[in-house]
Amino acid sequence: MRGLFRSSGKWWRGAILLFALWAVAAWITTPAVEADVAERSAAALKSTVLDKTRLTPAGRDILFSADAFSEEGRRSAVAAVEAVPGVRLVVDQTRLVPQATPFVWSIERDVVRVTLSGSAPLPASRARLADAARAEVAGVEVSDRMNLARGAPTRFDAAALLLVDQIGKLKEGKITLSDTKVSLSGMARDLGGREAIGAALRNLPEGYSVAENDIKAPPYVFQANKDPVASTVTLTGYVPDNAVHAALAAAAGQKFFSEKVVDNLKASIGAPQGFANAVAPALGALSRLSTGTLVVSDREVRLSGDALFEAAVSQIRGELNKDMPQGWTVKADLSVKPAASPVDATVCQQLFNDLLGKSTIRFESASASIDKDSAGLLDRLIETAMRCPGSSIEVAGHTDSDGDAAFNQALSEKRARAVVDYMVRAGLSPERFQAFGYGSKIPVAGNDTDAGKAKNRRIDFVIR
Amino acid sequence: MMVMANFYGGWLLGSLLLGFAAGWISVVQRGDGLSKNAGMGIAGVAAVLVGLSLARIVPGRAGYWLDLFLVMIAAYLVGCVIGSWLRYWVVARQMKGN
Numbered sequence: 001m002r003g004l005f006r007s008s009g010k011w012w013r014g015a016i017l018l019f020a021l022w023a024v025a026a027w028i029t030t031p032a033v034e035a036d037v038a039e040r041s042a043a044a045l046k047s048t049v050l051d052k053t054r055l056t057p058a059g060r061d062i063l064f065s066a067d068a069f070s071e072e073g074r075r076s077a078v079a080a081v082e083a084v085p086g087v088r089l090v091v092d093q094t095r096l097v098p099q100a101t102p103f104v105w106s107i108e109r110d111v112v113r114v115t116l117s118g119s120a121p122l123p124a125s126r127a128r129l130a131d132a133a134r135a136e137v138a139g140v141e142v143s144d145r146m147n148l149a150r151g152a153p154t155r156f157d158a159a160a161l162l163l164v165d166q167i168g169k170l171k172e173g174k175i176t177l178s179d180t181k182v183s184l185s186g187m188a189r190d191l192g193g194r195e196a197i198g199a200a201l202r203n204l205p206e207g208y209s210v211a212e213n214d215i216k217a218p219p220y221v222f223q224a225n226k227d228p229v230a231s232t233v234t235l236t237g238y239v240p241d242n243a244v245h246a247a248l249a250a251a252a253g254q255k256f257f258s259e260k261v262v263d264n265l266k267a268s269i270g271a272p273q274g275f276a277n278a279v280a281p282a283l284g285a286l287s288r289l290s291t292g293t294l295v296v297s298d299r300e301v302r303l304s305g306d307a308l309f310e311a312a313v314s315q316i317r318g319e320l321n322k323d324m325p326q327g328w329t330v331k332a333d334l335s336v337k338p339a340a341s342p343v344d345a346t347v348c349q350q351l352f353n354d355l356l357g358k359s360t361i362r363f364e365s366a367s368a369s370i371d372k373d374s375a376g377l378l379d380r381l382i383e384t385a386m387r388c389p390g391s392s393i394e395v396a397g398h399t400d401s402d403g404d405a406a407f408n409q410a411l412s413e414k415r416a417r418a419v420v421d422y423m424v425r426a427g428l429s430p431e432r433f434q435a436f437g438y439g440s441k442i443p444v445a446g447n448d449t450d451a452g453k454a455k456n457r458r459i460d461f462v463i464r
Numbered sequence: 465m466m467v468m469a470n471f472y473g474g475w476l477l478g479s480l481l482l483g484f485a486a487g488w489i490s491v492v493q494r495g496d497g498l499s500k501n502a503g504m505g506i507a508g509v510a511a512v513l514v515g516l517s518l519a520r521i522v523p524g525r526a527g528y529w530l531d532l533f534l535v536m537i538a539a540y541l542v543g544c545v546i547g548s549w550l551r552y553w554v555v556a557r558q559m560k561g562n
Contacts, residue, residue: 004548007490009497011544012506014486018479018540025475025536026529033471033528059528088527089520 030059037062037087044080049073051097051123051148055081060088067097069122069150100149105160106176107133109167109186113141118176121152125160132161136168153180155205166200169193173215181211188217191238191270220271222279222296224252224286226259226305233286234262237296240271251280254373255287257359272299274325281323285316287376290337299328306337308383311427340387345463348388352461355380361419361459366403368414370422378419381461382426388463392432395419396460400453401440413437419459434464472535479536483543490544491551510537 034057041055041062049069056063064081068074074094082090105118114137120126130144153159156177163175163182170193173186182204188194194217201210222237233256239245245265252261275296282301286294292305303320307313317332324330343351355377362371370378385393397412397419416435424430445452498506513534516522522530 004545004552006497007487007493007548008544009503010490010493010495011483011486011541011548012498013490014482014544015537015540017482018536021475021478021482022529022533022536026532029471029475029532030525030528036471058524059526060531061524061527088531089523091523 033060033086034058037084040084040086041081044084045077048077048080049122049124050077050094060086061091062087062089063091063093065093066095067148068094069097069148071096097148097150099151101151102179103149103151103153103156104176104178105146105156106174107164107167108174109137109140109170109172111172113143114167115143115145117145118147119149119152120146120160121148121150121156123148125157128157129160129164132164133167136164153207155207158205159208162200162204166197169197170215171218177208178211180208182208183212183214184210185212185214186216188215191218191220191268193217195269217270219297220268220275222265222275222294224283224294226256226286226289226292228259228291231259232262233259234264236264237266238268238271239265240269240275241267244276247276248279248283251373252283255284255376257377258355274299274328277325278323278328281320281372284372284375285320285332288312288316288379289334292334300331301328302331302333304333305335307334308337308379309339309386309426310336311425312336312379312382315426340383342389343387345388345391348384348391349461349463351384351387352381352463355384356458356461360457363415363418366411368411368418370418378422379426382423382428385423385428385432385461389432391463392434394434394436394462394464395423396462397435397437398442398444398456398458398460399440400456401443401447402453405439409437409439411437412439416459472532475532475536476539479539480543483540483545484547485543486540487544487547487549488551489547491548491555 037060038055038057041064045053050073051067051069053066054064062081064078066077068077074096078090078092078094081087100119103119105120106116108115108117114133116130116133120129126144126146126148129146130142133142159180159182160177163177166175166184169189171187171189173184176183182201184197188197194215197215198213201213204210220238222239223235225234227234233252235248235252239248245267248265249261249263278301279296282294282296282303285303286292286305288307289305290308292303295302301320301324303316307316313334313336316334317330320330320332359374359377361374361377363369364371395416397414397416399408399412413435414437416437420430420433420435423433440447440456443452443456444458445455447453447456513530517527517530517534520527
């Protein structure tokens with residue numbers, strides 16, 4: 001044993017070689033050891049939820065930096081790396097993601113893209129929201145600018161996913177969720193979109209509420225265009241429902257007696273209050289124009305075109321303003337059609353017959369009040385009377401055979417007088433007119449059928 | 465530590481063999497060994513290094529290299545002890561035989 005001790009004094013010579021061996025070993029094993037501990041550490045963190053995880057090996061030490069979503073999660077992640085076999089030291093540079101107060105998240109849509117911004121509570125919910133946005137607006141670019149933060153209200157994901165679903169209904173706009181308050185602004189994509197979003201918001205999770213809903217709907221537009229060349233009236237745009245649609249189509253058929261009505265209307269919700277009551281008189285006003293366009297946009301009625309004679313302009317404008325429901329505005333941009341060339345009495349009579357062959361002046365039942373639907377026809381009769389200024393005109397009222405003969409006689413006279421008054425109000429000279437009532441004495445058809453009676457109830461114009 | 469054997473294994477064996485050779489030769493080598501003071505000095509330095517290693521004070525790569533150095537030294541010393549002891553045993557048998 002003493003020999004062993006004595007010889008140990010000479011062992012150091014071999015240690016010189018050992019140094020060299022150590023240097024080579026350090027050179028060769030260091031990269032492999034570092035790769036190995038980094039890989040094992042990453043594997044140990046696989047099931048933990050962290051953001052911005054970085055594992056930097058130095059020898060057998062690990063520099064560990066990451067953002068954790070709770071203090072408990074942060075500690076368990078560090079412990080998991082420390083427990084990795086082969087790791088000597090863990091330099092802990094982990095921290096908690098910042099707390100967001102208030103917790104604000106938003107989704108915004110503009111012309112080119114949908115942008116998600118604000119805070120999301122976890123990487124998984126962030127990915128889920130971005131995916132939902134991509135699915136909702138398929139084909140539109142989705143830009144994810146969300147950060148991760150703590151402090152989300154409970155059921156944040158459910159609320160945010162519901163709001164993502166609404167972005168498809170917006171043309172442009174922004175939906176913001178601040179803690180549990182939702183605010184919306186922008187323009188709905190379709191008519192009824194605003195209402196659909198409002199209905200969907202009622203399904204927000206408990207505790208969430210709408211602070212501000214400033215979504216605007218696109219204008220509710222109804223259009224009618226009267227084209228005298230093609231002799232058509234084209235109706236386009238929206239009506240609230242099929243009942244209003246049918247009523248408007250029927251009214252248009254009566255008012256535009258000599259034109260073909262082309263009906264391209266579609267039913268849609270979102271009509272302003274009083275829509276049907278505003279559109280009917282507006283169509284009546286359009287029927288009095290020779291050519292014109294009617295645009296009803298939300299609660300604004302714009303009428304433009306040419307009236308048949310000077311006095312009609314103020315009449316149309318006055319009646320339109322009077323007939324509009326509360327809250328509606330009228331813009332009438334009317335001019336007067338150039339006067340047609342004068343014609344002789346025979347042609348004038350022919351023109352009267354043509355007009356009255358297409359339609360007839362209507363009155364309210366058993367009364368001498370002229371039906372408003374006949375305003376278009378009367379304007380044309382007045383225009384015709386203006387073309388033969390020298391002739392005097394007999395306006396003859398006729399009735400069917402129903403009822404008392406004396407009553408019918410009186411009624412036919414009153415109706416003829418009402419028509420003459422109407423013509424005089426339009427600026428024609430009263431001296432040119434004579435009103436006669438013939439009761440049921442001169443029928444033009446049999447009084448045994450309803451169709452025959454309807455033909456007999458008439459006003460004739462005769463040039464004298 | 466078992467995990468690290470993958471990386472250390474070959475090098476420890478090399479250190480052991482190197483120690484064995486040094487121990488084998490040292491028995492019959494001429495010349496003086498280290499003085500007592502030098503031996504104490506080396507032992508002191510070794511104790512400090514071991515202390516540093518156990519306290520894990522040296523960070524990063526240097527820490528890894530220190531650990532590697534100490535285990536290689538340990539293997540070397542074990543090799544030396546085995547080498548010297550065997551050589552004594554062989555020499556003693558030869559002397560008995562003569």
